[in-house]
Amino acid sequence: MHQIFPRNENDLTQLQKLYEESDKVNFWKAPSKINKSVDIMVPQVEKRNFLDFLSKHHMTSTIVVKDLVKLLKAKEFDLRSQIRLRYPNERRLNDDYSRKLYLRMGEYYSYVEISWWLKYLEQKFPNLVEVISIGKTYEERSIYGVKIGAKKREPSRIIWIDGGIHAREWASVHTALYFVNELVSGYENDALITKYLNLLDFYIFPCVNPDGYEFTRTDQYDPAIRFWRKNRSPQKCFAHNGSQFCCKGVDLNRNFDFHFAEVGASSSPCSEIYRGENAFAELETKAIRDKVLSIKDRLDAFITLHTYSQLWIYPYSHKKNAYPSDVNDLKNVAKQAVESLFKLYGTMYRYGTGPETIYAYSGGSSDWVKQNTPTKYTYTIELRPSSFNWNGFVLDKRQLIPTARETFEGVKVVIDKIIEEHKFDPRKSIFNDYR
Template identity: 45%
Template sequence: MVAPEGLAAFKNALDKEQFFYWVAIHNVEQHMAEEHYPELKTTVDDENLVKLRMRRDIESNFEDYDFTMYSEYARMARWMWTMQRRYPHLAKLLHLGTTHQERSIQGMKIGSPVNATNKRIVYIDGGMHAREWPSMHLALYFINELLTKYGKDPQITNYLDKLNFYIIPCVNPDGYEFSRSSEVRLTRMWRKNMAPKNCNGSAYGTVRCCEGVDLNRNFDFHWGGRWGERNPCSDVFQGSSPFSEPESRAIRDLLLSPDVKGKVDAFVTLHTHGQLFIHSYNHKRKTYPDDIEDLKRVGQQAIDAMESLQGTKYQLGSAIDLLGKFGPSTGGASDWAKSIGIKYSYGIELPPEQTTWFAFIMKPHLLIPAAEETWLGVKVIIDAVLALNHL
């Protein structure tokens, strides 16, 4: 990214060295503003943004959720509360923990009847990384599909009759709200949670202090090994210990709670970007679970289902196999889930492709198409859980 005042000199330098280049985004600030508010097609005006947000908040009655726009976390939580009231026999709002900034980590239990505790479970989350806005809104879309189509769609009705679903749309509400607070790139591209500053000495005798922990490096799976990131200023800082963060503990405590432990057959964590369907393990090359062939089979069926809608191409594999240049990753959520016995544990990296550097900024009008195709893949996993249990 180049500042406007330095653009001419930068182009001259590239031309002098005979580098091939193209301009991917001509105005990053405007591009980010349009992600918040697609109506804004002119230069960003902070006062106009504030007025638009206020008008939307006043006009909204919180009764329905607009899946074609990005919303603040409070609106997501209010919508889930509303859905619980609309469907009390199917939905239960869950408070799973409290963040560093005192926000409630909220999710939903969905099933028919919702109070049943003897059924197998599918777990889904989004928003583990702050900047990955589409993942949260897709998880909300899945909640909407399950609740609004029960009793109307035979497949959905069967799902809720035979299974329980636990869905956490936004694991990292602090980080999400911080990433929404400004169009400045370092803010919008924030990945971690908002943990207080950690300090760590470097090999050169300097002390580095920065906020935040990468929640997807904070689970107790090969945490702190050779590939664990100890620099608190890194985007992938692993934290001070496994489950040092309230957000990762919220997931752990839910999955190991008496009503849930040992009953979860699918764990799906949504991320952006890259069009990747990721299975375990990711801490070491060519290291797989004993049931890897079954994981690949179901994963490929899910990819085929997603591709059937719009032709979107996904790759299947472990993250270390698909993204080898980044090295192994330890402390991952889906790997930890697999290690505690959850059969179908996957991470789904949503569109667009990995080669698009600005792909975290998905335009709002693409949210529903992405949700529709991803839901097809998730339903393949749900069907696999039913088949696994002969349901």
């Protein structure tokens, strides 16, 4: 794992070009600003070419991890030995509801386990939870989520939350599961959660890229597999220097029809940020699009969870100084959200558009939702750790619950704002017999 700090615009340009065009190295942290770290995983067979690239452009790197495979094996051993170890104040009483709901928080789960749990919740809480499948993947997996909300007299306003659109970002999947756990277990046990579910419906999809997610679990010690980013769509081939290259997968968060293919995406099928042949070419992005459009008139918030860098990103991200007309409201709520999040553990988030916080990119889901539906609050949240760390894709299990809990505190700010703006009357929102 190499870490580079671009010193000037030329360094930044060359690294961005490598990021968009290379299929040989894997960027964990993309180039964004001068003097901001760039983390690149370099396979041993590419070491010579990578060093030649650095020499050609007069750049230097620091090796932060010499043997990533060895580290992954050591980390897995370390995690197994830490199951009972917790940070101070990490667990609170309401976390123990996970025992009631048969899925212990603070662990990484397979997609089969996740799907089973969602169906179990529907069976156990039929008046509160409904399993939703929005489509199938290339490997015939259903893209499952849950609708959570008490029975209402009229159709409710909706908050959408998803995770796992990038396969290697396991902590985002856990955070979405934690939200499900808190909402379901908190109903009639926590006054605030009960109010939320009496007034709103939550559509939560813990993993919208299940093929990619499961692929990363097939060999957790092979960096090329564990840190796979894309989905697993069929191979696309292209010719280069007289040779033909074929690679699987598309970066789903570059495949939405928002300034498609303009910036921060690659036309090379072997790139980790390959945008696809055209917008909505992928089964997963089509499924998200179709479900969002079917509920767009009731959708008040669209929140997509990613890792990592501790960022709360609002539209638009395709270029600098591009904002929706209600950007001040989006910005103010983001500011309040990161302040609320900070109060729990002191975790510091930055907020802004993509170019203001990380880098410009087009084809993202939250930008598409903002531009093409009446949805007001659309956010991309980059979870722990901060951009000063390199290991965000292998987040220590001991940090999973704190990460999810503090993020939920931020999301509550969005929920409270929606309730405030709609001036809901709880007395009119639910059936008398919802219990």
